Amino acid sequence: MQLLGGFLSPYVRRTAVSLNLTGVAYESVKVPVWDDPDAVKKHNPLVRIPTLVLDDGDVLVESYAILDALDEMAGDKRLVPASGAERRKVMKTTAVGAGTIDKTIWAVYELRFHDKEHVSRSWVDHNEAQALGGFGWLNEQAAAAGDGWLCGANITQADVTAAVAYSFANKVRPKMDLAAKFPALAAHNARCEALDAFKNAALPS
Ligand SMILES: N[C@@H](CCC(=O)N[C@@H](CS)C(=O)NCC(=O)O)C(=O)O
Structure with a gap:
């Protein structure tokens, strides 16, 4: 494929x-x-x-x-459990991660596709605030998980999407200052990015 x-x-x-x-x-x-x-x-x-x-x-x-x-x-x-409370938790955490991606990208598109004088600063701020809300919630999940994965003993789609969202936002909007604001999520991100599965799909420099 x-x-x-x-x-x-x-x-x-x-x-x-x-x-x-x-x-x-x-x-x-x-x-x-x-x-x-x-x-x-x-x-x-x-x-x-x-x-x-x-x-x-x-x-x-x-x-x-x-x-x-x-x-x-x-x-x-499989990366999302098939049913039950475990599935709901992974789906919710993944949805928050995917939402932070959407919101980060909407802010980036506003800046990319408008001339400077036509950029709506309030729309950029609105989207970034929502992305930061998502990252804040993910940071709480990461803090609760300690050195473990976000939703239990195994890596799930929640970990993948949260880590990809973090790395992307960190790259395209460094001003969001994620590492300082969300240290537990930063540590979770580092653990994910150290895996071969992430390294073999590396974010371009
Ligand atoms: N909801 C879609 C979003 C995909 C998406 O927006 N991809 C962007 C690249 S990051 C794209 O293809 N943009 C081209 C365009 O919208 O014209 C998904 O989850 O796959």
């Missing part, structure tokens, strides 16, 4: 890390979605990355739907 999209995209990166953790083989095809939208459009009507092209030609779009299908393929290596 082919994973379309570069690892600067946190949605692509959480998918790649999940593929690495579950041991599902894939080829990374780093199509530049902004510069070559047609390369994505022929597979995905939304022209968004990640897009996962399966070996049988079927195509999966949107990271949450791709990750859901991946869990089905992964069997006992």
Whole structure:
């Protein structure tokens, strides 16, 4: 299968890390979605990355739907528990992580796609405040987990998405000063980024 999209995209990166953790083989095809939208459009009507092209030609779009299908393929290596309270906790924590990604990106897009005089500072601040709210809550979960994973004994999608969100925000909005504000989450991030699954889908420098 082919994973379309570069690892600067946190949605692509959480998918790649999940593929690495579950041991599902894939080829990374780093199509530049902004510069070559047609390369994505022929597979995905939304022209968004990640897009996962399966070996049988079927195509999966949107990271949450791709990750859901991946869990089905992964069997006992799945990253979201199949049911019950454990599943709810992982889903909620993952949702907060994904929400911080959305909010960080919306702030970045506002700054990127408007001339300086047309940037809405209040919209940037609004989105960053929501991202910081999410990171604050994740920091509490990381502090409660100590040296462990966010949702129990094993690494889950909650850890993947939280760590990818943190690394991305740290890179694109260093002014958010995450390490100083959220030390437990910073330590959790360092543990995740030290794993081969993360290193093999490294954030571009
Ligand atoms: N909800 C989507 C978000 C995907 C997304 O926004 N990807 C960005 C890259 S980070 C993209 O493809 N942007 C191109 C565009 O919107 O034109 C997901 O979870 O996969």
